[in-house]
Amino acid sequence: MDVTPERRSSQRIDKVFRVLLSCDELGDRWYIARNISEGGMFVEMHEPLPLNTKIIVRFQFPGDDAAMCAMARVRNHYYFQFSDDAGELQSLCGVGLRFLRFIPEAGATLPAERLH
Secondary structure, three states, X not given: OOOOOOOOOOOOEOOOEEEEEEEOOOEEEEEEEEOEOOOEEEEEOOOOOOOOOEEEEEEOOOOOOOOXXXXXXXXXXXXXXXXXXXXXXXXXXXXXXXXXXXXXXXXOOOOXXXXX
């Protein structure tokens, strides 16, 4: 059996948590994030944003006092189909976000020139 080597440069944490995404296209909206690493995260979205859209991501892990704020870019679109425990077909779609930089002050509003 062939094993595909891991291409990711950083380890991922399979954690489910809420994120607030902010951009011109959708304003401020809450989504569910999964599978975060130091380089990016997967966010569930029924209607994915266009590729290369820049957004601000705000999140806080449950039970942690430290909030985080980052500038990110939509890098990939994903659509998954899988069977649940009862054998029913389920689906999930979303976007892969690449972190561009972290913003020191959580919840900070960025100047417009830094968004483009």
